[in-house]
Amino acid sequence: MNSENNKVMTIKEAVSKFVKDGDMLNPCNFVYAIPFAIVHEIIRQRKKNLTLASNAFIEEGDLLIGGECVSKIITAYSHRGGGRRYKNELDRALRAKTVEIEDYSNFTMVSMFKAGALGYTYMPVMNAIKETDIFRIRTIMGENKFKIIKCPFTGKESVVVPALNPDVGILHVQRADKYGNAQFWGSLGTLKWGALSCKKLIVSCEEIVDHEKIKRSPFLTVVPGFRVNAVCEEPWGAHPSELAGYYDVDNGFRAFYFAQTLSKLANQKWMQEWIYDRKDRKDYLDHYIERFSKKPLERCKVNEYLSDQINMGYKKKYWQNDFCHKIAQTREEYLEKVEKYGELEL
């Protein structure tokens, strides 16, 4: 790999370069390790008319709606962290008809992403969906939400979903190298298929590490570098959600958010303070520490539970000290054979 493959940049650069108005956006992390730093930047840059195609979302969806970045939502789950009494931006926007929503289940949603990732045009899904309003009520996807085909082998009815290939995917991971090889662990959810279905990918990570470190544990790589457009080092990039090995959910901050955003106006005020008035993630963290001290963040740090080191191993070489173990010949003997069997003159 040469230096042209270095994809390291700031989130600000990455979002301005790779997220366009009208794009279909997939925040790929599944309820966990939400790429909040990238989401905040998308809102700060006031991207418009996005289709949020997300397997499941928590506050990042509310923020994107509150920031008037989103006009369509395709999802299986929107977390109501504030409980039943909490009326959120999604309800308000649906009532005001500023967004449209299409409901799937987690499985049918990830099946659309997987079909897109595999380069297929559709994917069969489990047939429970057919008995429910998820199948019957259709909005954004219309006729193409689901179809029923006949299995060519068994003749049985099979519900299928279309492939989905979002324009841009955003994800937060533990670590990546400068080429974009992204390593992720904890709860895998729908991240892999969500990310591989996208046309462009922005990866934020807690740490950019040496390529050598990635090679020692390739099974942790969820997205290969050649699919990634931007790598951004952003410690606490998923705060207030959690990231295995780094930090736990900041429950206090999430409850504080829910308690402070009960109306559209209150949400705008919250976003002004925590998103628009902040230059970047560093500024957000400084502001947090200024308001609440470092203590809540320190409380979030997780205990150590180290993965066992395994031996990936690499082989002994064929040639050692001028002797080839593969054919049991000295170099001298070998060169004699080369002279004997060679076909062309040098």
Place this chain on the structure above:
Amino acid sequence: MKYMRVELLIITASKEIKDGELCIIGQGIPFAAGALAKRKHAPNAIILCEAGMVDLNLFQTLEDISDPGSSKGFSYSIGLFDVFTTIANRGYADVCILGAAQLDKFGNINSTVVGDYYISNRSDFRLSGSGGANEFAGHCNRTVLTLVGGQFVNKLDYITSPGWLTGGESRRKAGLPGGPSALITKYGLFRFDENSKEMYLAGLFPQTTVEDIREQIPWDLKVAEDYGKTLEKIPPPKIEDLEFLREFDPFFGISAHEGRRLQAQALPVFYERGAAND
């Protein structure tokens, strides 16, 4: 000592998991039911969640369905797609425990919207959506439902996940295995008649009457006696179980609403104490 009805609900739900079973847990209360079962009578149960963490041994509640840090490791790390296909679709999921928001008499679930789907009226609001519920309810060998803040209705506002559909043989005719085997609310335990598939009251919580339950149900509720069975008196919880649950999640002893209120106050508390100490 006082206790919350939710605590007895969780203890009752945990008994639906048998030792050695593969049990899929849904968001919220099911986490605690799975953990309690594993601690008490089902140490060999395999507990997993849709986010792909298989064989969890939870020491406290998951903050969400995808929270990896509340179990000290787990045995098998896969993606959501593999949970649904290689486990549920292949018939390896013995039981799933799911929370419901709206339920009808056949155990069909609405977890998408209360009121009109298009949120046309002021009173309409979104629930969380299906998440994993649709296919778990549709394809696991048994479904155990819990209802806490929700309601029973004659007709669901939106059918998110299948129970016994229209009763009788309708679920089998649709080609679906499994089906709801139990429903636990804050007042009692319900089961489903093997022929009609209609729910009936099978067990009653302490300090609760059949009339209390009838008031919450808009149809003429059947009780165990209607099917020649005995209505079970569910005993109050054991102190050790309550202690486990409160360690697992302090919300259970005081209600989630009160818990969240305290959480929201916690940051300024940190702020004041932090400022004093620095």
